[in-house]
Amino acid sequence: MWSADQQRVRRLLAGEADAYGSVQHEVHQAFEQVWARLRARYPGLDDHRADLRQSLEVHLLRDGYRVLGTYRGEARLSTWLYAVAMRHVARDAQRLHAQRVREGGSLDPDARAPDTDPEVRAVRRSERDHVRRVLDGLSDEDRTLVALFYEQGLDASQVSAILGISPAGVRMRKKRLLARLQAQLEEVQA
């Protein structure tokens, strides 16, 4: 039994323009969402927006639909496209950023910071290293929970879907975890 999304992809692979249009629209939506998440991370990426979008289109909608042909209906097509788009665009963005660094920029986040005062930078680095040390001591599940909340910006409902526990359970676990991290951060700083 083919899902509606699988049927749509099959129609696209068969060359139907309507199916192409609807999938193309979703690819563009996926790019916009991915772009919004990446542009803040890589300063100077704005100049490459069109290139990154075209690269994603080629990846998904050209090249004989090699990638799109692997869609098996495991998840909704839109969700799958968000995942594929992030993997592809993030790698392109990293490559462009690395190239920019080689040409004179810097990957050091402290060097990108507006505060160039060495003392301020030292404090920032120290603070970040404290957090890193504490996070390195967490279990895989707790570390993933912290990453989903604070690195990825997801809410309790989204985290609960991933971890398979109720949103209330996620909030409780986060609360306990924060209390534990607070104590550990104080220890590390002391």
Place this chain on the structure above:
Amino acid sequence: MSTDDRLQRWAREAMQDDLHSGPHLEDARLAQLAEGQGPATPEELGHLARCPECRDVLGAAAAGAAPPPGVIWWRRPAVWGAGVALAAAAAVLLAVWAGPPRDAGYGVRGGPASDAPSVTFLAVAPDGARRALAAGDEVPLDAQVGFQYGNPTGAAHSLTLLGWDGAEVHWYAPEAEGDRPEPVRGGADALSVPLPFRIRLADQHRAGPLTLYAAFDVDPAALAARLQSGAPPGPGVTAVPVRLVASAEKPTPP
């Protein structure tokens, strides 16, 4: 600075250099996890805990995932006027009132694991095709916006729905300032209850950015005042920023 603040500030930088071993998780599996088809296995959690790339993929998929089954009441349309031309601004705020403000457990999306009251915003195309709206979506001005809520525990009593375009509050429920918010029903069968009205965007909006707001059990006037003042809408208020576009363009075939 609280631990929460410190993590907000430093988690990304502290975790971006994580090193992982073994192959990445498949995109399809990460999409499944984002939709709640998990849970993640211990092996998958072990990889996610150390792999910033797979976390980014999972984060993007989760942020873009449609509402989980049980809350959706239509399928994402196969074809909905693809592509778009213009962009401008407008915002929508939705609210319903029935008691003192609450701040726990409300979300724009519910899910199999959640009994919290939830709201889904729907875009209805002229041909009747419907889809759930997510942050960043583009909506043609000739579309309508509908609403659906879930309230299986009966915790919520009223709903307010408003729109904010950066300059003006648009009243959907209630229809005017001073009116009472939309009453909502609760119970085991109140998993996905459509409201009996839709908003014709062309009647009161222009092309541009628009944010839709929904809140259970709040004072609509207070919520509107917060939006107009530029203050955060407050806990428990859900917001879905979209972009209204003047017309839908036909996509270009390959």
